Amino acid sequence: MSLFRHASNVFRLGLKELASLSRDVVMMVLILYTFTMAVYDVAKGVRTEVQNAAVAIVDDDGSGFSRRLIDAVQPPYFQQPIRVGRDQVEDLLNRGAVTFVLALPPKLEADLLSGRRPEIAIEVDATAMTQAGVGTAYLQNIVTRTARDFLHEHDADSGLPATVVTRALFNPNLESIRFNAVMQVLENITILAVILVGAAVMRERERGTIEHLMVMPVTAAEIALAKIWANGLVILVAVALSLIFVVGWALGVPVEGSMPLFLCGAALYLFAATSLGILLATVANSMPQLGLLAIPIFVVMNLLSGTTTPMEAMPEWLGVAMQVSPSTHFVALSQAILYRGAGFETVWPQMAGIFGLGLAFLLVALLRFRAMLARQA
Structure with missing residues (x-):
C-alpha cells in the first residue's frame, strides 16, 4: 500500500508539473522551436561536404x-x-x-x-x-x-596498378544532412532536459510554491521523480514527433533502425539528464545562475560526446574521462540504432551505462534536494 501511495503521489505531482508547463508560454515556444526550426535550419544550413564551390x-x-x-x-x-x-x-x-x-x-x-x-x-x-x-x-x-x-x-599505361572502389555504408552519398539532422535532435535533448527540469525547480523556489509542497504529505524523492517523469515525457514526445515529421518528412532523412528501441534509450538518457538538471538547480540560487551553470555543462556534453568529433579522434585521456557523461553513451547508442539499424543485443551496454550514471546523478540530486528543502523550511 505504501508503494502504491508513493507512486500515486509521483503521478499526481507529475500532472501538476505538466499543467504548470502548459501554462508557461515561453517554455512551450522554446520546445516547439528547438525540435522544429532549430533542427531544420542546422541540418540544411551546416554542410561538411562541398556544395557549389567556386x-x-x-x-x-x-x-x-x-x-x-x-x-x-x-x-x-x-x-x-x-x-x-x-x-x-x-x-x-x-x-x-x-x-x-x-x-x-x-x-x-x-x-x-x-x-x-x-x-x-x-x-x-x-x-x-x-x-x-x-x-x-x-x-x-x-x-x-x-x-x-x-x-x-589511348591504350597508354596509366601507372595505376589497381582501381580503388569505395562503398560508403549507412550514408551512400556522404550527405551531411543525414548526420546533422539526427545529431541536432540529440544535442537539443540534452539542452532541454537540463533547462526544463532545472527551471521547474527554480520556478517553485522563486514563486514560493515550494513551501506549499513542503506542508503536503509528500517526500523530496516524490517531488524530484515527478519533475523527472513529467518533463522527460514532454521531451520524449517532442523527440518522436521531430524524428517523424521534421527529420523524416521535411528533411527526407531516413531513420533506419527501430524507433521504439531508440525511444527506450532516449527515455533512459532523459532520466539521467533530468536528474543532472535537478542537481544543478540545487546548486544555483536563481534562474540566471542556473543558466550560467548549465551552459558549460551541456556545451561540454554536446561537443565531446561524439556528435561533433569522433571519440577516437580525441586524446585518449579525454575519451576515458567522457565516459562519465551519459551523453557519450547516448550518442553511441543513437548512432548505432538510427544509422546502422542495430538491435538491443548491440546497444545494451550503452543503455546500462546511461542508467547507472542516471542513478548516480539522482542519488546526489536527492541528497542536495532534501538539504535545499530543509533550508527552505
Whole structure:
C-alpha cells in the first residue's frame, strides 16, 4: 500500500508539473522551436561536404585532355569553372572570389601520353576550411579518374596498378544532412532536459510554491521523480514527433533502425539528464545562475560526446574521462540504432551505462534536494 501511495503521489505531482508547463508560454515556444526550426535550419544550413564551390582554371595546355578535365568539374559540388590567366590567380584568391584554382601546365596531354608524370597544381583558399579540405580531395579524385580514363582510351599505361572502389555504408552519398539532422535532435535533448527540469525547480523556489509542497504529505524523492517523469515525457514526445515529421518528412532523412528501441534509450538518457538538471538547480540560487551553470555543462556534453568529433579522434585521456557523461553513451547508442539499424543485443551496454550514471546523478540530486528543502523550511 505504501508503494502504491508513493507512486500515486509521483503521478499526481507529475500532472501538476505538466499543467504548470502548459501554462508557461515561453517554455512551450522554446520546445516547439528547438525540435522544429532549430533542427531544420542546422541540418540544411551546416554542410561538411562541398556544395557549389567556386573554381577557376588556368589552362596552359589547351588540349583535348584539358578540356575534358574542365568539363569533369561539375555541379552540384562545384560551380561552372571559369578560365583565368596566371596573373589573375592571386587577386582572385585574395578577394575570396574563388576557393579553388586548378593550374594545368603546358604540354599536359603530351606528357601523359609519353609516360611522364606532369604536375597539376591545386591552389586553395583554406580560410573556407571544411570546403578546402574536402574539395581538394574531390578535385584530386576528378583529376585521377579523368587521367585514368583518358590513358585507357589511348591504350597508354596509366601507372595505376589497381582501381580503388569505395562503398560508403549507412550514408551512400556522404550527405551531411543525414548526420546533422539526427545529431541536432540529440544535442537539443540534452539542452532541454537540463533547462526544463532545472527551471521547474527554480520556478517553485522563486514563486514560493515550494513551501506549499513542503506542508503536503509528500517526500523530496516524490517531488524530484515527478519533475523527472513529467518533463522527460514532454521531451520524449517532442523527440518522436521531430524524428517523424521534421527529420523524416521535411528533411527526407531516413531513420533506419527501430524507433521504439531508440525511444527506450532516449527515455533512459532523459532520466539521467533530468536528474543532472535537478542537481544543478540545487546548486544555483536563481534562474540566471542556473543558466550560467548549465551552459558549460551541456556545451561540454554536446561537443565531446561524439556528435561533433569522433571519440577516437580525441586524446585518449579525454575519451576515458567522457565516459562519465551519459551523453557519450547516448550518442553511441543513437548512432548505432538510427544509422546502422542495430538491435538491443548491440546497444545494451550503452543503455546500462546511461542508467547507472542516471542513478548516480539522482542519488546526489536527492541528497542536495532534501538539504535545499530543509533550508527552505
